[in-house]
Structure formats: structure tokens, C-alpha cells
Amino acid sequence: MYEVLRKEEMADGSIIRLDLHCPLIAGKAQPGQFVIIRANEHGERIPLTIADCDAFSGVITIIFQIVGKSTALLRGFKAGDYIKDVVGPLGKAAEIDKVGTVVVVGGGTGIAILHHVTKAVKAAGNNIIGILGARSKEYIIMEAEMRQLCDEMIITTDDGSYGTQGFVTDALKKCLDERSDIKLVYAIGPIIMMKYVCRLTEKYHVPTKVSLNPIMIDGTGMCGGCRVGIGGETKFCCIDGPDFDGHKVDFDELEKRNSMYLKKEKDALLFSIR
């Protein structure tokens, strides 16, 4: 059992932040790694990226969007409650070198994950341009934390309610057109966003890393539920990733596999509110 120490609702209550007491995980977790959580005895196992951690106090932070039954269930937890199972840190840590200027691109809840990775990008001594995007103003999360880490910051919203109107790819294209010193792009967000970021950077020959979010069960390499095509080879996201060379990822396959249970997910939600 793992205690919830703090809960915060963001983006109109559609995004939740939980701080969990998991000393062993907090002592080991590196940016890019994730945990698998099972809320209760009847629950399913879902992967959530570690958005922050503090080894000293033994705390890890998870930030997630309410998208279905399990995340709705997790939203019900408050400080003092206990989550049944938390296991990690899983996956490979983000590999970050000093390369010069790095653009970090985050979309929606992906910003939460990007924040942890950006800490490592910063610690490696890089110059950082941050591009954060969302549907509208209230869905831009962790802006203050990201501003602290980034040397420059661009914000885009689909509806223009904050920052520049448009997609993160529009802002990224502008950066790539104007500057020649961009050595690496790190993109974390919805699959469709990562796919278009990679299509763009491919044209500019700028290496691009993405953090993938397939369906997982165990998260330790024993089922292959999270397998994804990388440059024509099948990789298991939970042990070979979740970070991959974005130019090699078969995003269409990932998108289709992630939609495999859409109907079942609805059934589960209906069952729970019945």
C-alpha cells in the first residue's frame, strides 16, 4: 500500500497530480522512467510516467489526465488514502548529453513528463528552448516550473486563448527556420503530436527523441503488449524504451494498437457508474 501525500487538480479538474510515498522508487527514479499503478483489488495495471521525484523525502509525483475508468478511479484518491500497488521505476532512463541547443516540445499532459526530462537536459548543460502546447489556456500545465528550466519559452494554444494561436509544430517550424544551432528535439505528448513533430524534424535532419505511451500490463518485459515497430524491428516499450528515435517509430501502428480497447474502456466506465 502506497500513501497519497498530496493531491492537486489542474486544467479544470481534467488533469490530476498525486504525490505518492514510494521511498524505494523515489531513491532510484531517473527522468524518463515510469511506474505501473493498480488502484485497488479489482483494478487494472496502468503505466504512468514519473513526473518528478525526491529521494530525500521518498516522494514521487504522477500527473495524469482523466481519460477512462482507471484514471477516474485515481482521481477519487486524496491525501491520506492508499493506492494498492505502485511498481517501478521501470523503463530506461532518458539518455541526455551536452549537445548545445535542445528544443523540448510538450503537449497536454505530456508536459508533465517533459518537465522531468527537461531537468536532466538542463543538468547536462544544454541551452533549452521550450515549446508547450495545448487546446486552450487552462490545459497548459506546469508553466512556471518549465520557465525556470528553459532559456526561451514559446506557448501555443489551438484556439489562441494563450500564447500564439496554432500547433506546437508551427512554433517548432519557425524555430528550425530561424536557427541553425538546434541539435536535438525532445517531444512528449499525444501520439499525433509526436508524429507530426517527427515528420517536421526529419526534413530538417534534426535528431528527435520521443517518449511512447503504449498499452502495458506488467511493464517488465514479460508480455509484449507494449510492442511497437521501431525501424522495422519490434521493440518492447517497457524495457527497450519508453524513449526512442522518433524518426524510426511506426506511429500509425502505435495509434491503432492504443485504440484496441476503446469500446471495452467505455463498457468499463459505464459499468462503474451504473
Added chain:
Amino acid sequence: MKLKIPRQEMPEQDQKLRVRNFQEVPYGFTTELAQLEAGRCLQCTNPKCVNGCPVNVDIPEFIRQIREEDYVNAARVIKLRNILPAVCGRVCPQEEQCEAHCVLGIRDKPVAIGNLERFVADWAMKTDAIKAPMAPPKLNKRIAVVGSGPGGLTVAADLLQLGYTVTVFEALHEPGGVLVYGIPEFRLPKSIVSHEIEYLRMLGGRIELNTVIGATITIEELLQDYDAVYLGVGAGLPHFMNIEGENLCNVFSANEYLTRINLMKAYRFPEYDTPKPEGNKVVIVGGGNVAMDSARNALRCGAAEVTIVYRRSRKELPAREEEVRHAMEEGINFKLLTTPIRFIGNDISWVKGMECMRMELGEPDAGGRRTPIPIERSNFMIETDLVIISIGTGPSPLIFANNPNLERNRWGYIVVNLETMETSIPNVYAGGDIVTGSATVISAMGAGRTAANAIHTKLSGE
């Protein structure tokens, strides 16, 4: 004249009924049947059956106790050597082990040792008759066991009974390894597994769940806190075929399929949250026990038609005879001498069929098995909407993370001294599937027994 009593058959659930539920297929011996069967044992003074058992259960002695109608003592005798009798009575391939050595088997059928073991274990469980023996004096030595499958549980129980302090680390949220995620409910009810594991806690063992050694804690860190470490992590990395279309929706590894159904209880979706994979025409690729388990689960999940596709012939099927028989009785089709060469998807990338080739058997290979060879231009299509790949597993890489010193063989399994099960790292032992590749529950328990003895010899001798 004992030979005149025929071997007693175990009553089974009717095949038409059982394909629609997840209840156990064999009902187990009644007291009368157990008495009749126990009466067949010749009580050899030099029993061969004991040698056939990897953990050397005193078989004639527990059968003698059955005859005396002292089932509590019968259970005690077994429990002394085997902490999982209700499991082993159900899933051991007795025909290759204890029963293969029974002298009755020379001219008649061997004593049904497995069924008798199961009878005793179930009886003890129902009456709650077995209490843990008195705790031995503490030795002030600590042992870490990595993995709570049958091998790890055996090491833990043996060392606890010698006075060691034992902690078992498990990556999943439930202990039992393959007993909980792999073997289906209708073959091994999970309530029985948890009851047998509870015995380990009665002996004073601690089980730490949700702890992945190699990620949450490293082997090196364990060595700082423990006098010895046993790695019983199994071989859980599923193999795929690496053919076109293998990542289509509704193509699963058997591990994923079985984990969803058994561990996550997807068969009870939406009461449990993990979605149940569904298909009407299910195909399983492979011919081992795991393939039979997957096929029979698929049938119970509501498939209209389940087909096992295997590249060799009936004779080479690696699954136990009893499993094949059960599968056939339940109406599972066998397409033998057949191998898939690609999977075909519909317009939204769900599998809808597979292209196969027919095979013929060539010369026997080094291991004596005849190699399947594709017959040219024999291609044909099988319609399917759910595919389960069950062609074997390999060692999971996680345990080796940050551990270049842990010697592995060319297939990636851990190299051990077979007399002690010690690895290339002193005081780190390993056994079961992570050493041998996929084998049986009881052979993992045998390896655990060997390691426990070696650990005790080393730690008490030095």
C-alpha cells in the same frame, strides 16, 4: 492380490458443461477412490518413485498414512518435502516423474501418485489441518529470494525451516509466478495457490510485492543486506515469430493473453477492470502446455472455434498427453504440420486471417526431433480474429541490468554450478527456468531444493 485393483480414474466435469465455466475439470478423488488407489501401492522397501520426484517426497509413507486413514499425517509427510502439494498434485507431469518409476507400471498402470497427493493436500486444506511446525532457533542469517514462483517458494520454505530469515521479492502484485499468471483457473484454482503460499507466511517468510530486482533494488544492494541471494525469476520474455502483421490488433503473446485472463481476471470483465480479449475464431500458434492453456481459456471466454496450429505432427506435440486430451475433448481443432508466414489485417488493422504453409518432417536434429520443412506452394489461408502466439519464452533482461558479472550462456540463461546452483557471483544462486529455460513447476522446485541445501552448507560451514 493388490494387482487386481485397477488404477482409479478421477471423475471429471462433463465436457459440454466445463467449456462454459472456469471451474476445475477433474473433481479429485473421493475418500473411497483414494482408499482403493492407495491400496494398490506395494510399499516397496526400496521405493523407486521417490527418486523420480525432484523434491523426493516420501511417497510410500504418505500412501501408508492414507491407508491408515490418517490424512493429517499424510499431509505432514508431503509438506515436509514439498510446500506446494495441492499445486504439484495438479500440474506435475507425473507420467515422466514419480509415476514413471513406479514398479507397478512395468506390468500394469502405475499408482496414481499425483492424484493421491492432490487428495491429501485438498483434504488438509478443507479441514485446515496443517499448522506450521514449531519455529526452529533463529540462525541470524538473512536470505533474499528473487521471484515467488515455485522454485523461489521452495528455497524460502526450506531455509525458513532451518532458521534463516527469508524475504521473497516479487515484481508483480501477487505471489506465485506462473502459478498465478500462467496456469489457468480451471486447471489450478487461484484460491489453492494463495492458500499454499499462506503456509510460507506461517513459517515466518516475508513477501515483498511490487519489487523488481534490477529496477527497484539491484542484486548488488541485496548482497549488502543479505548473506545469500537466490534468483528464481523464470524465463518470462515471450518470443514472437517476426513475421509480417504480427503487431496487428488482437495478436497476443500467450503470456499477455494468460496474464490478462488469469492474473488480472479479465474473464470477469467489467467486474474487474482489465479488458478481456475477444475473438470468435481463435488461433493459437504452438503446441506446448501454454498453447493448450491459451486455447482452453479462449473457448471459455466465448470463442466459437479454437484452432491450434503446430508445425510438427501430433507425436511431437510438447504438451502433456492429458492436456492434449482435455483440449481435444473440448472440441479444440488441431491443424498440424502447419506454420503461419504472415498475418493479414482488415482496414482498421485488426487481424482477420493468416497465411500458412504446410510442412513435412525432415531428418531428426541433434536433439532427436524431426525438423519441419515447408512444402513449396502449399500456401493457404486461415480465417481468424484473435491470434495467440505461444512459441516459447526466453530470459527477461531486467535481472541482468547493471550486472555484467552475472555469467550467462549463449542463450542468455544464467550459468550455475549444477551441484550448488551458485552463479558466477559468490553467494548468488539461481535455479528454475532462468537457468534451464522453460521447464516444469516441479523441476524449478527441485533446483530450489538443491540451492537451499547448498546455501545452508556454505553458510553454516564457513
